[in-house]
Amino acid sequence: MAAVRANVRPFKTLDLYPTRSAPPRTCTRFRCSVAAPPRPRSYSVTLLPGDGIGPEVVSVAKDVLSVAGSHEGIEFRFRVMPIGGVAIDSVGVPLPEETLAAAKESDAVLLGAIGGYKWDGNEKHLKPETGLLQLRAGLGVFANLRPAAVLPQLVDSSTLKKEVAEGVDIMVVRELTGGIYFGKPRGFGTNDKGEDTGFNTEVYSASEIDRLARVAFEVARKRRGKLCSVDKANVLEASMLWRKRVTMLASEFSDVQLSHMYVDNAAMQLIRDPKQFDTIVTNNIFGDILSDEASMLTGSIGMLPSASVGESGPGLFEPIHGSAPDIAGQDKANPLATVLSAAMLLRYGLGEEKAAKRIEAAVMETLNRGFRTGDIISTGMTLVGCKRMGEEVLSSIDSQKALTASL
Ligand SMILES: NC(=O)c1ccc[n+]([C@@H]2O[C@H](COP(=O)([O-])OP(=O)(O)OC[C@H]3O[C@@H](n4cnc5c(N)ncnc54)[C@H](O)[C@@H]3O)[C@@H](O)[C@H]2O)c1
Numbered sequence: 431m432a433a434v435r436a437n438v439r440p441f442k443t444l445d446l447y448p449t450r451s452a453p454p455r456t457c458t459r460f461r462c463s464v465a466a467p468p469r470p471r472s473y474s475v476t477l478l479p480g481d482g483i484g485p486e487v488v489s490v491a492k493d494v495l496s497v498a499g500s501h502e503g504i505e506f507r508f509r510v511m512p513i514g515g516v517a518i519d520s521v522g523v524p525l526p527e528e529t530l531a532a533a534k535e536s537d538a539v540l541l542g543a544i545g546g547y548k549w550d551g552n553e554k555h556l557k558p559e560t561g562l563l564q565l566r567a568g569l570g571v572f573a574n575l576r577p578a579a580v581l582p583q584l585v586d587s588s589t590l591k592k593e594v595a596e597g598v599d600i601m602v603v604r605e606l607t608g609g610i611y612f613g614k615p616r617g618f619g620t621n622d623k624g625e626d627t628g629f630n631t632e633v634y635s636a637s638e639i640d641r642l643a644r645v646a647f648e649v650a651r652k653r654r655g656k657l658c659s660v661d662k663a664n665v666l667e668a669s670m671l672w673r674k675r676v677t678m679l680a681s682e683f684s685d686v687q688l689s690h691m692y693v694d695n696a697a698m699q700l701i702r703d704p705k706q707f708d709t710i711v712t713n714n715i716f717g718d719i720l721s722d723e724a725s726m727l728t729g730s731i732g733m734l735p736s737a738s739v740g741e742s743g744p745g746l747f748e749p750i751h752g753s754a755p756d757i758a759g760q761d762k763a764n765p766l767a768t769v770l771s772a773a774m775l776l777r778y779g780l781g782e783e784k785a786a787k788r789i790e791a792a793v794m795e796t797l798n799r800g801f802r803t804g805d806i807i808s809t810g811m812t813l814v815g816c817k818r819m820g821e822e823v824l825s826s827i828d829s830q831k832a833l834t835a836s837l
């Protein structure tokens with residue numbers, strides 16, 4: 431494994447849709463041409479179920495990974511580690527050293543969700559969310575890809591009119607390890623009137639913007655060639671630099687059509703006419719908010735996967751939703767965001783395109799067969815829980831296999 435880690439991994443081409451071209455065996459994303467090392471067929475995956483619905487959805491995704499992998503001759507070595515609230519309760523910190531070490535040593539990391547009411551009042555360093563931010567920073571996964579595509583089967587689950595929602599296919603490229611989430615100074619203080627204050631700092635360096643923008647241009651190039659950079663450059667200095675750097679980089683990507691939009695307008699345009707967007711690139715906090723908004727175009731936040739990647743090392747794959755404490759432990763969670771994150775893990779984390787496609791096709795087939803969790807239910811469909819949805823995806827994988835065998 432050490433030899434693999436010393437090289438750029440073969441994984442991360444940025445074609446996020448299964449119907450498009452297969453990934454090359456060299457890394458194009460960062461303009462390097464290092465030959466891909468021989469591809470192992472046995473992978474270590476660190477599972478971080480976390481809190482709330484996290485364990486429920488990760489359990490389904492683990493089974494789906496195992497079965498899809500077995501059909502493609504892939505074996506997984508899973509290691510389950512604590513993060514978030516469960517880690518605080520068991521070892522006193524939201525990201526135990528052992529968890530970060532295991533994640534770094536593995537080939538890919540799959541996370542469920544963290545957080546819950548129980549820990550909401552904790553000090554910052556003892557919040558589950560702090561553990562997640564430490565994990566992202568520790569893995570150096572600065573580029574967070576959040577695809578929001580309206581599947582034909584779920585057009586009626588969108589809260590928007592059919593003609594507005596149909597055909598939406600957006601990729602949000604969110605900066606993940608900088609900006610106001612990590613900027614200093616931050617903290618609590620007192621102003622000159624003796625009032626309590628709380629403060630954070632939105633700060634970006636040119637190199638942080640450049641590396642993320644390059645990923646976004648490459649994503650856009652492989653999609654429909656349109657990149658919209660979302661900022662607040664009419665007010666914020668960090669956004670002014672953001673816009674300047676993104677504009678400068680555009681000359682390296684003359685085949686990509688770059689536009690800029692203020693974030694308040696972008697929030698409105700996403701609802702007014704979402705089909706105008708192809709790829710969106712934005713900072714950490716705007717990306718957090720806009721991707722939740724974009725998820726609702728597709729019917730439910732329970733459908734949206736994500737992949738977070740850095741320049742080297744394992745990627746982090748997680749649904750964009752949280753721990754959903756309101757439905758945790760009730761077998762009501764939609765596991766498909768995590769199942770689709772597992773597909774992204776195979777494609778972008780491990781370069782296992784066929785297995786990724788197998789999972790995505792099984793999800794489509796399961797929806798075609800009418801199975802829906804409560805968040806995406808519509809008239810005439812069959813309401814199922816989290817576990818049953820997982821079983822139906824597994825059965826769809828097996829029926830694909832049977833079909834292939836009979837051809
Ligand atoms: N990456 C993460 O781990 C992550 C992301 C967001 C929020 N959180 C944490 O999760 C906790 C709850 O946050 P929140 O309520 O603002 O957001 P949330 O995403 O957990 O839930 C928002 C709403 O969406 C629903 N929902 C979310 N995922 C679903 C799924 N898979 N299937 C069906 N319905 C689903 C929930 O039931 C809830 O009504 C907080 O502690 C927050 O910090 C964690």
Ligand SMILES: CC(C)[C@H](C(=O)O)[C@@H](O)C(=O)O
Pocket residue numbers: 545559562563718750752
């Ligand atoms: C839980 C929180 C730290 C996290 C974020 O803000 O990045 C979440 O909202 C997400 O979208 O993954």
Ligand SMILES: [Mg+2]
Pocket residue numbers: 718719722750
């Ligand atoms: Mg979020």
